[in-house]
Amino acid sequence: MADELIKPDELLSQIDHRPSGAGWMDTPVDIRKGMYCYASNPKSVETLGLPNARPWNPLEDDWKLPENWQQIVHDGFRERLDKFRSFKVFMDICVRCGACADKCHFFIGTGDPKNMPVLRAELLRSVYRNDFTTAGKILGRLGGARPMTLDVLKEWWYYLFQCTECRRCSVFCPYGIDTAEITIMGREILNLLGLNIDWIATPVANCYRTGNHLGIQPHAFKDMLDFFVDDIEEVTGVRVQPAYMEKGADILFITPSGDVFADPGTYTCMGYMLLFHYLKEKYGLKITWSTYASEGGNFGFFTSHETMKRLNSKMYAEARRLGVKWILGGECGHMWRVISQYMDTMNGPADFLEEPVNPITGTKFENAKSTKMVHIAEFTADLIKHGKLDLDPSRNDNKIITFHDSCNPSRGMGMLDEPRYVIQNVANHFYEMPANTIREQTFCCGSGAGLNAGENMELRMAGGFPRANAVKYVHETFGVNMLACVCAIDRAALPASMGYWVPEVEVTGLHELVANALIMPGEKERETDLRGEPLPGMEE
Amino acid sequence: MSSAQSLAAKKQEILKSWFQTTVDSYPAETARFLKNQKDPFANPVGQTTYQSLDALVDALTTDAGPEVMAKALDPILRIRAVQSFTPSKATSFVFSLKQILRRHLPGIDPGSGVDMNDLDRQIDEMAMAAFDVYVACREKIFELKANESRNQFFGSLKRAGLMVETEADGPGF
Numbered sequence: 066m067a068d069e070l071i072k073p074d075e076l077l078s079q080i081d082h083r084p085s086g087a088g089w090m091d092t093p094v095d096i097r098k099g100m101y102c103y104a105s106n107p108k109s110v111e112t113l114g115l116p117n118a119r120p121w122n123p124l125e126d127d128w129k130l131p132e133n134w135q136q137i138v139h140d141g142f143r144e145r146l147d148k149f150r151s152f153k154v155f156m157d158i159c160v161r162c163g164a165c166a167d168k169c170h171f172f173i174g175t176g177d178p179k180n181m182p183v184l185r186a187e188l189l190r191s192v193y194r195n196d197f198t199t200a201g202k203i204l205g206r207l208g209g210a211r212p213m214t215l216d217v218l219k220e221w222w223y224y225l226f227q228c229t230e231c232r233r234c235s236v237f238c239p240y241g242i243d244t245a246e247i248t249i250m251g252r253e254i255l256n257l258l259g260l261n262i263d264w265i266a267t268p269v270a271n272c273y274r275t276g277n278h279l280g281i282q283p284h285a286f287k288d289m290l291d292f293f294v295d296d297i298e299e300v301t302g303v304r305v306q307p308a309y310m311e312k313g314a315d316i317l318f319i320t321p322s323g324d325v326f327a328d329p330g331t332y333t334c335m336g337y338m339l340l341f342h343y344l345k346e347k348y349g350l351k352i353t354w355s356t357y358a359s360e361g362g363n364f365g366f367f368t369s370h371e372t373m374k375r376l377n378s379k380m381y382a383e384a385r386r387l388g389v390k391w392i393l394g395g396e397c398g399h400m401w402r403v404i405s406q407y408m409d410t411m412n413g414p415a416d417f418l419e420e421p422v423n424p425i426t427g428t429k430f431e432n433a434k435s436t437k438m439v440h441i442a443e444f445t446a447d448l449i450k451h452g453k454l455d456l457d458p459s460r461n462d463n464k465i466i467t468f469h470d471s472c473n474p475s476r477g478m479g480m481l482d483e484p485r486y487v488i489q490n491v492a493n494h495f496y497e498m499p500a501n502t503i504r505e506q507t508f509c510c511g512s513g514a515g516l517n518a519g520e521n522m523e524l525r526m527a528g529g530f531p532r533a534n535a536v537k538y539v540h541e542t543f544g545v546n547m548l549a550c551v552c553a554i555d556r557a558a559l560p561a562s563m564g565y566w567v568p569e570v571e572v573t574g575l576h577e578l579v580a581n582a583l584i585m586p587g588e589k590e591r592e593t594d595l596r597g598e599p600l601p602g603m604e605e
Numbered sequence: 606m607s608s609a610q611s612l613a614a615k616k617q618e619i620l621k622s623w624f625q626t627t628v629d630s631y632p633a634e635t636a637r638f639l640k641n642q643k644d645p646f647a648n649p650v651g652q653t654t655y656q657s658l659d660a661l662v663d664a665l666t667t668d669a670g671p672e673v674m675a676k677a678l679d680p681i682l683r684i685r686a687v688q689s690f691t692p693s694k695a696t697s698f699v700f701s702l703k704q705i706l707r708r709h710l711p712g713i714d715p716g717s718g719v720d721m722n723d724l725d726r727q728i729d730e731m732a733m734a735a736f737d738v739y740v741a742c743r744e745k746i747f748e749l750k751a752n753e754s755r756n757q758f759f760g761s762l763k764r765a766g767l768m769v770e771t772e773a774d775g776p777g778f
Contacts, residue, residue: 083629092632097689099746167638167647176635176650176688288766326760499646519753522746526687534649561749565742566683 089184090191090211094220096123099523100175101223102516105266110259112270113372117259123222128215134258135213139196141254146197152250155242156193159186165234165244170508171227174527182234182244185224189251192217222260225251227524229513230367230399231472236505248514253369261368265515269364272376276359277322283356289325290354293335300597302589305342307354310387314353315424317384320395320441321362323553324574330556332595333396333574339583340445340576343454346586348425352393358383361400362553366407367515374411377403381415384437391421392438396574398513398552402477404438426451440474442551442575446483449490455584460591461492462601464547464578467539468497469532469559470507471552481505484551484575491582496543502535510550512558525558526565533566540567548572608710608719612666615709622705623658627698630690650684657681658698665702665727675734682735686742696735702728 085092101123110118121129131137146153165182167173172180179185187209194201194210201210211217230245238244255261271280281289290307298304308314320337324330344350358380365372384392394400408415418437421430428447430439448454466488474480481504488495502508511529539545548559548570559572581594592603599605612619628639628651639651660677663669678699685695706724711717762768 084632086633095689099687100689166634167642172635173648173650174684174687176631176639178632178634181634285766327756501644502646519750519757522750523687526746527684530684530687531646531649534653535646538646561753564749565687565745 089179089187090206092179093216094223096219096223098124098520100227100521101524102226102262102264102518102521105259105261105263109263109266109270110261112274113266113368115259115261115266115368115372116257119259121259123219128219128260130218130258134218137257138192138213138218138254141257142193142196145250145253146193149246149250151243151246155186155244155247156190156197158240159183159190159242160240161187162239164237164239165242168234168237169228170231170233170511170531171229171524171528174511174530175227175524177227179220179224180227182228185228186242186244186247188217188221188224189247218258218260221251222255225255226262226516227528229472229509229511229516229528231509231513232476233472233506233509236476249366252367256369262515262518264518265364265367268362268515269368269372269376272360272362272364273372276357276379277325278360278362278364279322279326281322281326281359283359286322286325286356286359290334290338293331293338296595297335297339300593300595301339301585301591303339303342303585303587305338307338307341308351309353310355310357310383311351311353312387314351314387314389316350316352316391316393317358317380317387317389318352318354318393318395319358319361319380319400321397321400321553322360323362323557324395325359327553327557329560329572329577329596330553330574332577333556335595336574336576336578336580337395337441339580339585343583343585344425344448348453350424353387353389355383355387361395361397363400363403364515366399366403370407370411373403373407377408378412380438381412384415385417390419391433392418393441393444394438395441396551396553396556396576398471398473398554399477400473401440401480402473404436405478408436408438423447425453440478440480440483440551442474442480442483442487445576445579446486449487454579456491456582457584458491458493458582460581460594460600461578462494463598464492464573465494465496465543465545466492466547466549466573466578467495467536467543467545468503469510469536469548469550469555470503471550471555472507472509472513474551475507476505480551484549487575488549488578491578496539496545498535498539502531508532508535510552510555510558511562513554517554517558522561526562529558529562530566532559533562536563536570537567540570546570549575549578551575608724609666609668611710611717611719612662612706612724616662616666619705619709620655620659620662622709623662623698623702624655626701626705627654627658630694630698653680653684661702661731665724665731668727671730671734674731675738678731678735678738682738683742686739687746692739692743696732696739699728699732699735702731 104121107118119129169182191211192213195212200208225248228248230248232245235243268278324334341352363376365376414435415437421433421439433439508531512525563570628636642648645652657680664673710719
């Protein structure tokens with residue numbers, strides 16, 4: 066009997082760890098824990114008046130779809146092809162050259178071929194060919210077409226929520242196909258069946274009803290800023306006085322609520338407050354906050370065009386009500402993509418506001434001529450350029466800084482140099498990450514477009530790896546210990562990513578660095594930075 | 606020739622073969638990319654995998670022991686711990702080294718000077734270190750999840766005014 070036993074060497078040589086090698090259409094979707102976000106809370110879906118509100122679980126076979134769900138998908142697809150010329154063109158013109166294939170942080174990090182942008186788009190294109198093209202109808206599978214089935218629908222849901230709509234792939238597409246737009250359309254169609262995730266649906270409902278993602282009511286919002294007033298006084302000796310919904314103020318300031326409620330964004334928020342106080346004391350500039358327009362982020366963008374429009378309109382309604390001249394926007398990601406690319410045709414032009422001019426320097430912000438909304442990094446860079454801020458960059462000397470270009474401000478609105486200019490004026494140690502990981506080619510944090518939940522941590526870590534890998538390089542080469550960014554999702558997502566990949570590096574917003582360096586009128590001798598950490602030379 | 610000398614002489618062949626086997630644990634399209642793209646920032650998974658395996662062969666050559674092995678294993682397992690591998694598949698590349706060494710080294714001929722038993726022992730040590738590193742990575746993932754939930758929970762309590770931080774000079778002190 067012993068002779069019949071297989072020898073260890075033979076046993077070992079028979080083990081094959083290679084995957085099956087089947088084509089992508091024949092590789093069934095495997096919905097894995099850690100890679101997806103929980104389904105949306107039906108109450109939130111109801112609040113927004115979106116279809117098919119019901120509890121459902123992605124791991125169960127029955128997704129509780131409407132009976133005619135295939136017809137709904139078909140009609141929704143057709144409606145969008147007719148409405149958005151770009152979508153139709155993107156469905157037709159891809160030649161599958163593969164230029165985008167290896168540019169996606171989710172493909173690079175997960176190694177899953179269905180995360181190649183071309184293949185993620187092919188999930189939709191295959192159904193498009195089947196339903197809407199003659200060649201697809203005749204050739205079927207041979208022509209890359211396939212009918213919409215429940216498995217295909219599940220594959221759509223799984224992979225369209227493994228895309229952060231960061232648009233890195235589109236930078237490399239010779240035809241200029243914006244694969245993010247394809248994800249956006251796919252998610253819109255999924256919403257027609259009630260297939261959204263809770264990390265999107267609930268913030269959107271909160272934002273619509275209460276004014277911000279967390280559903281913080283006005284008095285609590287004010288309470289939080291009041292806490293910061295105390296903290297700021299402790300660090301600087303200066304008691305700042307933020308204005309709330311002040312009619313006739315010069316400027317309305319809107320930032321993502323993450324800055325008000327989540328570390329380390331809260332330090333960035335204190336940074337804004339110090340800067341505004343400084344400008345009021347020195348130049349008489351009146352900037353007001355609003356507890357009604359208390360959210361810059363627009364998760365409606367990840368739901369549907371109509372929802373995005375509804376949320377965006379609140380900012381402009383408040384600006385009109387308060388009678389301000391123009392709007393100043395905080396360090397946010399997709400708020401800027403919405404403003405830069407969609408606002409003007411959704412709710413614009415905002416011709417009841419003035420063309421933004423910095424009253425202190427006289428600079429006209431030509432780029433904001435129509436939207437009337439200026440990014441705070443542009444605003445602060447302009448103030449520094451004209452010598453309007455007293456700065457002591459040495460207060461940031463213990464911070465060796467690199468800058469992560471957030472996808473939306475960089476690729477979505479082309480803001481590349483202003484944040485760098487600000488950092489280099491408020492700190493002395495700044496190092497760039499490698500060229501193919503910054504500016505237009507920046508890697509996403511891995512958690513954008515509504516994917517910054519806790520339950521999908523594996524996905525976030527895998528998607529965040531290309532960015533973290535570049536941070537690791539500058540950490541090891543130059544001793545970088547601080548990762549600066551201009552996006553609230555970055556500030557929420559990157560600390561976890563750094564915690565896993567490069568634990569020695571912390572995350573900061575731009576205006577936290579500005580406020581550390583800003584010499585306030587009447588300040589006491591500062592011993593700590595805004596985090597309460599000793600300033601260089603003040604260590605015990 | 607001793608085991609170490611044989612390993613050093615055949616290092617490039619062994620490494621090439623081990624890297625190929627390891628990237629073959631990914632779907633074919635991915636494996637091609639991981640193997641061919643040499644830029645460490647465009648292809649961090651492929652290049653980190655290669656560097657980890659390289660350091661592991663060196664550790665084997667010098668009989669460096671489990672601590673050095675664990676350090677070399679960390680980058681590759683940190684990646685595989687968040688990808689779609691089961692724990693056994695994530696760490697299986699370590700065991701594949703046994704076959705690869707048998708293919709490339711003079712073998713178990715008594716005169717070859719290669720002590721296969723000793724190399725097997727070292728690879729077993731490597732496997733045990735791999736379990737430790739893999740589990741530590743998974744624990745870190747759960748810790749991050751738990752921390753985010755905890756911060757959210759206590760943050761909500763604080764914002765709702767249901768929790769007041771104790772002050773050192775407050776009542777009772």
